[in-house]
Amino acid sequence: MKITFLLTWADAVGGTERMILRQASWLAQRHDVEVVSVFKTRSAPAFEVDDRVRMTYLVDATTQIQRAIHNDALDEQTCRALAESPSTLVDPGWEGAFNALADLELERVLPASDTDVIVSSTPALLAVAATLAPQAALVHQEHRVTELRGPSGGPFRIFTPRADAVVLLSQPTRDWFANLLQDAAPRLEIIANTLEPGYRPLSSRATDTILWAGRLTAEKQPLHAVRAFAAIAAEHPGWVLRFYGDGPEADRIRREAAAHRLGSRVQVAGNSPVLDQEWAKASIALLTSRTECFPLVIMEAMAAAVPVVAYDCPNGPRELIRDGETGFLVAPDDTDQLAATLSKVMGDAELRHRMGEAALEHTARFEIDPIMRRWEELYTDLVAERAQPGWRDRRLRRMAAFRAQRAAAGARDTAPVAGSQSADVETWAATVQESVPGLVWSNAQLTRVEDDLSAADVAARNLAFAADALEAADVDFWLVPKPWATHTVGVAATDRDAAMDALTRYGTDRPAYGEFLDQRGRGLGVKPVIELPGLVAADRSRAVRVFEPVVTSGRTLRFGSVYGCVVEFWDESEDGTRLRAVRRTPVGYSVPKAATTRASAHVQDRRYPTLEPFTRTMVNDVDFPIDVVYTWVDGNDPAWRAKRSDRLGTAGASTDGTSDAAEGSARYRARDELRYSLRSLDLFAPWVRNIWLVTDDQRPAWLDLDHPRVKVVDHREIFTDPAALPTFNSHAIESQLHHIPGLAEHFLYLNDDFFIGRTVRPDTFFTPGGLPKFFTSPTLVDPTPISDDDEFNITAAKNNRDLLNDRFGKTLTQGLLHAPYALRRGTLTAIEQEFAEPFQRTMHSRVRAASDISLVSSFAHYYGLITGRAVTSGDLKVGFVNVGLREHHARLDRMLLARGHDVFCLNDFHNADVPDDEQSQLIDAFLQAYFPVASQFELGSPRNRRCTA
Incomplete structure (x- = not known):
C-alpha cells in the first residue's frame, strides 16, 4: 500500500508535524510511505523520521526568493513572480503561506501520483488534495478544534464530502462534523495521538519545578502562567517556572517576569530536543491555552508521571485529564483559580505523587502500536473500498447531498426545510x-426585520424580554454586570423550573429562541424557547440564553444569539452562606448572602433589580468620558478646491519638499466614508460621549448639526497661529486637536476611513487608570535616514524616531496599525511645550512635508510609552484593505461574512490598479452592506428621530 502524507511545513516544530511524521515512520516499516511538504523552511525536520520515509519538499523557502526544488525549468525571475502572486488553490483566509509557485508544484506532483491513500493535515491541504488528487482515497486528519477554527476552517464547508474519511481527536469535534454535514458526511473516526515509542524517564516530582512547553504564542497564553505564578511565588520560595519552546511571546514573558520581580524564578529555556528528559525534571506540568485539540504536552507530561494543571479549554484537556485524579482542570482564563490550584499542588507533595502515578497509569492507552494498527486498518479498508464498483458514485452522492443541504439552507429566508421541525414547533411558528x-x-429562525436598532438596543431588548417573563411569573432575579454589551441575570437555582416555565410561556406568541450553555459558556444549539424544557441539557446546564433575532431589511446585518440575555441559575455554597455564580462576576465567583442587599441599575431607559455589590464602581472599570474626533474634508467641494488652488497653484504643486503622494487626489477624496464610520460608532460603541468633526468651513449635508452629541469645529477655532491657515496638511491639523474647546481629556482620533467592526468596550482603548493603549504594526520603520525616495508617512515616522531618540536615547522601530488612536489632551499639550520647534514647523506646513511629525498617529504614543503616559496592547483584531489594489478585494467578502474584526480600515493608496469609479462602487456597496442602519447622527433617519425626540 502506498500512502502519501501532505504537510505545509514538514520541518516545523508543531504537534501536527510530530504526529504525522511519527505515523509515517511506523507505517514505513511495511508500506511505501512518502511525506510531501509544500515548503522547506530549514535544513532538516525538527522531529526524527524513519529512513524509509521519502521526504519530498516542493518549494524552498529558506532563502529570500522562494525556489521550486525539483523544477529546473523555472528561473529565479519566474520563481519570484510566482511566489509574489496569490494562490488560486488556497484562499488566503484559509492559509496565507500558499502562492502561485506552490500551486504550480502541487499541480505538477499530485495529479501524477499513483498513491493509494493521500492524507491531508490542514483544511487548506484538504482543498488541495480534493482538487488535485481525486484518484486516491482521501483521508483528512484534523489536529485542531475545528469548531473554533474560524476562517481557516472554510474548506471543511466545501471539500469534506469529497473525502473518504475524516479522523478527529475528540467526540465534540466529531459531533460538529456530523451536525455540519449530516447525510453528506464521510466516514468519521476518532483516533488518539500516540506517545513516542521507547524508554521514557520518570519524574520524582521533588524538583520544585513547574514546566510549561509549547509554542510561545498568544494563543497558548504563556503570560497567564507567569501571572498565576507571580501571585503565589512568595508562598513557595523554592519553586521555579520554566518555559520550553520558542515564539513571539518569549520577550513578553521575560518582561512580565521582570515586572513581578521574579528574576531567575521564571526561565525561558528555548526548544529542547530531549523534552522527555525535561519532563522527568518537573513536578507539575502547566497548560494555559485558549484551545487545544489533543495536547501532546499533556500526554507526554503524564507519561513522565507528572500531574497536570490546565485550563479546561476546548477540547483536549478534558479528553486527557481526569479532574482531581491525574491533574486539575481550571476555568479558562481564570488566573486567580489557576494560581490557587497551582499553590495547592505545590504545597502538597503527597497529592503530587498520587496524581503523578495515576497520570502514568492513565497514559497506557496511548502506546503507539495499538493506535497505529487502527490507522493501518483504516487505510486498508479505504483502499479495499476504492477497488469496489461505485466508489466514485458514493463520493458524488455525498457531494450532491451536501449541495442540497446548502441549497436548503439558502432557502430558509422564506421557509424552514419541510419536516425539519416537530409538529408542536410548526404550530408555534404558524401562530x-x-x-x-x-x-x-x-437562519432557519423567525426573525424581526428592523432597520433602526444598534447592538446595544438589541441586547437591551433581549434583557427586557427575560425580565418581563420572570416578573410576570413573580420569579426573583438580579442583573449581573458583564464586561460586554450583552446582559446577564441571576436566578436562584431553586427557582429554575419556575424560571424556565416563565420563559417558555412568555415565548409562546413571540419569535423567541434560546440555547443552553455549557460550563465554558458555549451554546449547545439554538431552539425555539418553547422547546427548551424538553431538552436533555435542561437537566444539567446552569445557564440559558434567550433572544429574539433581528435582521435588517437588506439581510446583511443580523443580531442573533450572541446578543441574547443569559439567565444563570445560582446555587448556594455548601455552608449556605454564599450565592455561587455560574461565571465570574466583578466581585468573584460567589457573593456572600449577607451582601445581597437589593439595589437597582439602569440599562438604557429602564431600571432593573440587582445586588448592591454590583452597583459599585470597580477599580478596573473605565468610567471617565471618552470623546471621538474626526478630521474631515470634502475634496469634491468646488469652493474648497478653489481655495486650495489659489493657495498652492492650479496643479497643487508644492515647493517645500512634499512627495507626490502627499498631493495625490486620494488624500482628499470623499466617498461618504464618514457617514458609515459614524454608523459604526452608533452601532457598536454606545459609550462614546461627544463626536467632534474638525473641518475647513465644510459641513456634510446629511449630518444633524443640532444633535447634542455632535460638535463641528472649524480650523480657525483650534489653530494657535491663524497665519498657518488655510492648511491642507492632515499632520498640521492633527497637531491642533487638543485645542478643541470642551474636548474630553481622553479621546479617540479616527480617520474617516476607520470603522468599528463589532462591539468594543472602552477598556479596549484605555486602561482603568486612563492610559491610552496603542497597537503596533508589523511594518517596520527602517533605520536609515530620510531620503528623497521616502513617502510622506515614512518621513514623518522617521522624524518621530529621530526626535525621540535625540531626547530620550530610545529608538522606535514600528508604526501603528490603522486603528483608532487613543489619546490624552494633557500628553499632547506636554509635547507641544517640549518639542516646540518641530511642533510649530508641522503646524505651518500647508501640505504634508518631509519635515512633518505625525503627532497623533505615532509620536504621542511612543512619547507616552517612554514617559509613562501610554501602554502597548495586542488585544485588538484589526483589518486592513487597500481598495485600490484588486488583490485586496477578496478581503471585503470575508470581512462582511465573518464580521470578526474589532476595527478595520478601508484605505486607497496613490499606486492603485483599480479605477476610481470602481473603487467608489466597491466601497459604497460594502459599507452599505456592513452598516445598513442609518445612525442617530443622520438627518431624518429613524434613529435620529427617536434619539433626538
Whole structure:
C-alpha cells in the first residue's frame, strides 16, 4: 500500500508535524510511505523520521526568493513572480503561506501520483488534495478544534464530502462534523495521538519545578502562567517556572517576569530536543491555552508521571485529564483559580505523587502500536473500498447531498426545510407568524426585520424580554454586570423550573429562541424557547440564553444569539452562606448572602433589580468620558478646491519638499466614508460621549448639526497661529486637536476611513487608570535616514524616531496599525511645550512635508510609552484593505461574512490598479452592506428621530 502524507511545513516544530511524521515512520516499516511538504523552511525536520520515509519538499523557502526544488525549468525571475502572486488553490483566509509557485508544484506532483491513500493535515491541504488528487482515497486528519477554527476552517464547508474519511481527536469535534454535514458526511473516526515509542524517564516530582512547553504564542497564553505564578511565588520560595519552546511571546514573558520581580524564578529555556528528559525534571506540568485539540504536552507530561494543571479549554484537556485524579482542570482564563490550584499542588507533595502515578497509569492507552494498527486498518479498508464498483458514485452522492443541504439552507429566508421541525414547533411558528406582522425566516429562525436598532438596543431588548417573563411569573432575579454589551441575570437555582416555565410561556406568541450553555459558556444549539424544557441539557446546564433575532431589511446585518440575555441559575455554597455564580462576576465567583442587599441599575431607559455589590464602581472599570474626533474634508467641494488652488497653484504643486503622494487626489477624496464610520460608532460603541468633526468651513449635508452629541469645529477655532491657515496638511491639523474647546481629556482620533467592526468596550482603548493603549504594526520603520525616495508617512515616522531618540536615547522601530488612536489632551499639550520647534514647523506646513511629525498617529504614543503616559496592547483584531489594489478585494467578502474584526480600515493608496469609479462602487456597496442602519447622527433617519425626540 502506498500512502502519501501532505504537510505545509514538514520541518516545523508543531504537534501536527510530530504526529504525522511519527505515523509515517511506523507505517514505513511495511508500506511505501512518502511525506510531501509544500515548503522547506530549514535544513532538516525538527522531529526524527524513519529512513524509509521519502521526504519530498516542493518549494524552498529558506532563502529570500522562494525556489521550486525539483523544477529546473523555472528561473529565479519566474520563481519570484510566482511566489509574489496569490494562490488560486488556497484562499488566503484559509492559509496565507500558499502562492502561485506552490500551486504550480502541487499541480505538477499530485495529479501524477499513483498513491493509494493521500492524507491531508490542514483544511487548506484538504482543498488541495480534493482538487488535485481525486484518484486516491482521501483521508483528512484534523489536529485542531475545528469548531473554533474560524476562517481557516472554510474548506471543511466545501471539500469534506469529497473525502473518504475524516479522523478527529475528540467526540465534540466529531459531533460538529456530523451536525455540519449530516447525510453528506464521510466516514468519521476518532483516533488518539500516540506517545513516542521507547524508554521514557520518570519524574520524582521533588524538583520544585513547574514546566510549561509549547509554542510561545498568544494563543497558548504563556503570560497567564507567569501571572498565576507571580501571585503565589512568595508562598513557595523554592519553586521555579520554566518555559520550553520558542515564539513571539518569549520577550513578553521575560518582561512580565521582570515586572513581578521574579528574576531567575521564571526561565525561558528555548526548544529542547530531549523534552522527555525535561519532563522527568518537573513536578507539575502547566497548560494555559485558549484551545487545544489533543495536547501532546499533556500526554507526554503524564507519561513522565507528572500531574497536570490546565485550563479546561476546548477540547483536549478534558479528553486527557481526569479532574482531581491525574491533574486539575481550571476555568479558562481564570488566573486567580489557576494560581490557587497551582499553590495547592505545590504545597502538597503527597497529592503530587498520587496524581503523578495515576497520570502514568492513565497514559497506557496511548502506546503507539495499538493506535497505529487502527490507522493501518483504516487505510486498508479505504483502499479495499476504492477497488469496489461505485466508489466514485458514493463520493458524488455525498457531494450532491451536501449541495442540497446548502441549497436548503439558502432557502430558509422564506421557509424552514419541510419536516425539519416537530409538529408542536410548526404550530408555534404558524401562530407567531399570524400574531406578529412582518416576520421573515432568517437562519432557519423567525426573525424581526428592523432597520433602526444598534447592538446595544438589541441586547437591551433581549434583557427586557427575560425580565418581563420572570416578573410576570413573580420569579426573583438580579442583573449581573458583564464586561460586554450583552446582559446577564441571576436566578436562584431553586427557582429554575419556575424560571424556565416563565420563559417558555412568555415565548409562546413571540419569535423567541434560546440555547443552553455549557460550563465554558458555549451554546449547545439554538431552539425555539418553547422547546427548551424538553431538552436533555435542561437537566444539567446552569445557564440559558434567550433572544429574539433581528435582521435588517437588506439581510446583511443580523443580531442573533450572541446578543441574547443569559439567565444563570445560582446555587448556594455548601455552608449556605454564599450565592455561587455560574461565571465570574466583578466581585468573584460567589457573593456572600449577607451582601445581597437589593439595589437597582439602569440599562438604557429602564431600571432593573440587582445586588448592591454590583452597583459599585470597580477599580478596573473605565468610567471617565471618552470623546471621538474626526478630521474631515470634502475634496469634491468646488469652493474648497478653489481655495486650495489659489493657495498652492492650479496643479497643487508644492515647493517645500512634499512627495507626490502627499498631493495625490486620494488624500482628499470623499466617498461618504464618514457617514458609515459614524454608523459604526452608533452601532457598536454606545459609550462614546461627544463626536467632534474638525473641518475647513465644510459641513456634510446629511449630518444633524443640532444633535447634542455632535460638535463641528472649524480650523480657525483650534489653530494657535491663524497665519498657518488655510492648511491642507492632515499632520498640521492633527497637531491642533487638543485645542478643541470642551474636548474630553481622553479621546479617540479616527480617520474617516476607520470603522468599528463589532462591539468594543472602552477598556479596549484605555486602561482603568486612563492610559491610552496603542497597537503596533508589523511594518517596520527602517533605520536609515530620510531620503528623497521616502513617502510622506515614512518621513514623518522617521522624524518621530529621530526626535525621540535625540531626547530620550530610545529608538522606535514600528508604526501603528490603522486603528483608532487613543489619546490624552494633557500628553499632547506636554509635547507641544517640549518639542516646540518641530511642533510649530508641522503646524505651518500647508501640505504634508518631509519635515512633518505625525503627532497623533505615532509620536504621542511612543512619547507616552517612554514617559509613562501610554501602554502597548495586542488585544485588538484589526483589518486592513487597500481598495485600490484588486488583490485586496477578496478581503471585503470575508470581512462582511465573518464580521470578526474589532476595527478595520478601508484605505486607497496613490499606486492603485483599480479605477476610481470602481473603487467608489466597491466601497459604497460594502459599507452599505456592513452598516445598513442609518445612525442617530443622520438627518431624518429613524434613529435620529427617536434619539433626538
